Amino acid sequence: xxxxxxxxxxxxxxxxxxxxxxxxxxxxxxxxxxxxxxxxxxxxxxxxxxxxxxxxxxxxxxxxxxxxxxxxxxxxxxxxxxxxxxxxxxxxxxxxxxxxxxxxxxxxxxxxxxxxxxxxxxxxxxxxxxxxxxxxxxxxxxxxxxxxxxxxxxxxxxxxxxxxxxxxxxxxxxxxxxxxxxxxxxxxxxxxxxxxxxxxxxxxxxxxxxxxxxxxxxxxxxxxxxxxxxxxxxxxxxxxxxxxxxxxxxxxxxxxxxxxxxxxxxxxxxxxxxxxxxxxxxxxxxxxxxxxxxxxxxxxxxxxxxxxxxxxxxxxxxxxxxxxxxxxxxxxxxxxxxxxxxxxxxxxxxxxxxxxxxxxxxxxxxxxxxxxxxxxxxxxxxxxxxxxxxxxxxxxxxxxxxxxxxxxxxxxxxxxxxxxx
Numbered sequence: 001x002x003x004x005x006x007x008x009x010x011x012x013x014x015x016x017x018x019x020x021x022x023x024x025x026x027x028x029x030x031x032x033x034x035x036x037x038x039x040x041x042x043x044x045x046x047x048x049x050x051x052x053x054x055x056x057x058x059x060x061x062x063x064x065x066x067x068x069x070x071x072x073x074x075x076x077x078x079x080x081x082x083x084x085x086x087x088x089x090x091x092x093x094x095x096x097x098x099x100x101x102x103x104x105x106x107x108x109x110x111x112x113x114x115x116x117x118x119x120x121x122x123x124x125x126x127x128x129x130x131x132x133x134x135x136x137x138x139x140x141x142x143x144x145x146x147x148x149x150x151x152x153x154x155x156x157x158x159x160x161x162x163x164x165x166x167x168x169x170x171x172x173x174x175x176x177x178x179x180x181x182x183x184x185x186x187x188x189x190x191x192x193x194x195x196x197x198x199x200x201x202x203x204x205x206x207x208x209x210x211x212x213x214x215x216x217x218x219x220x221x222x223x224x225x226x227x228x229x230x231x232x233x234x235x236x237x238x239x240x241x242x243x244x245x246x247x248x249x250x251x252x253x254x255x256x257x258x259x260x261x262x263x264x265x266x267x268x269x270x271x272x273x274x275x276x277x278x279x280x281x282x283x284x285x286x287x288x289x290x291x292x293x294x295x296x297x298x299x300x301x302x303x304x305x306x307x308x309x310x311x312x313x314x315x316x317x318x319x320x321x322x323x324x325x326x327x328x329x330x331x332x333x334x335x336x337x338x339x340x341x342x343x344x345x346x347x348x349x350x351x352x353x354x355x356x357x358x359x360x361x362x363x364x365x366x367x368x369x370x371x372x373x374x375x376x377x378x379x380x381x382x383x384x385x386x387x388x389x390x391x392x393x394x395x396x397x398x399x400x401x402x403x404x405x406x407x408x409x410x411x412x413x414x415x416x417x418x419x420x421x
Contacts, residue, residue, distance in 0.1 A: 257410035286335030
């Protein structure tokens with residue numbers, strides 16, 4: 001057998017270090033080839049490190065939470081040529097240990113039974129005047145016979161004496177239980193727990209502070225009538241799902257509307273880089289996704305060339321990978337504009353924070369039936385607020401408001417998306 005190094009994989013260029021998230025095995029555990037040994041967390045994704053051979057985890061050099069570098073040795077794997085032999089030997093040792101423990105336990109149990117029988121005989125000698133029913137109650141409620149005094153003239157114990165003692169004992173027990181439960185409930189409301197922040201959560205916090213401190217961020221609002229899109233989904237939703245194998249959601253409409261707006265207002269698809277402005281002639285849109293580890297923004301590349309079915313399919317794929325912790329570095333790199341949909345959680349209105357180095361982000365919200373004035377009449381319509389946050393250093397009010405109005409028009413009249421107007 002030989003010892004194999006367990007190494008930290010190569011990290012992305014923008015990531016200098018990582019931390020140990022969790023070890024799935026402990027020293028001495030038998031592992032199989034390609035079985036995940038440890039998960040390593042970077043600022044963006046979690047990387048799984050599998051076993052390179054069958055063997056036994058010999059030792060761990062870096063425990064959970066340790067900061068590690070690329071290609072660093074974090075443990076050793078003892079390679080085994082014949083894993084079945086190891087298992088058989090382990091089983092034999094376990095059986096021998098189990099047999100020895102069982103023999104010892106059996107002898108201890110026998111000694112305890114003998115002591116109980118002796119003690120019982122002594123008590124019977126002392127209390128041979130007790131009736132069988134009294135003895136049964138004493139045994140059942142574990143009463144101390146030496147503390148029981150009879151109330152008759154000869155101080156003999158009768159059944160009423162035993163019952164009175166049992167009733168008093170139960171009353172005291174109920175009071176104690178009630179007090180204990182009450183104290184437990186009171187203390188349970190004052191529990192504190194300290195948990196270290198994950199690297200992803202730290203990075204999110206850093207980027208949010210960076211966006212607030214380093215940009216001149218403003219937010220402009222508008223509202224959109226979602227009735228036309230709802231009608232399209234109701235009319236063609238089943239046919240769309242049957243044809244493409246994916247449900248027709250709202251996000252594909254949002255993405256298509258954003259792309260048309262960015263084509264007309266390229267400043268919102270640009271970055272500030274020191275004293276320069278970088279304009280992009282392609283459309284990579286980040287989609288904010290909530291995961292168990294925090295908010296991430298995977299990217300839809302070249303969305304202008306994607307169909308609505310492609311968009312829905314890709315968003316579902318990224319959401320599933322985010323939920324399962326399977327997002328890769330390439331899923332998160334890039335992005336020129338972000339869409340975040342707080343409406344899925346019930347948000348009516350918000351001011352989304354920029355996703356650096358991007359210059360704009362669009363917030364979608366919950367769709368609510370509200371009374372609206374339409375051609376001089378009050379009607380109930382499914383309305384949604386739009387919020388566009390932007391960096392005022394690059395984008396003026398004309399571009400930001402014009403972009404938001406363009407999104408509104410595309411959503412209220414989806415035929416514009418087909419006619420490119």
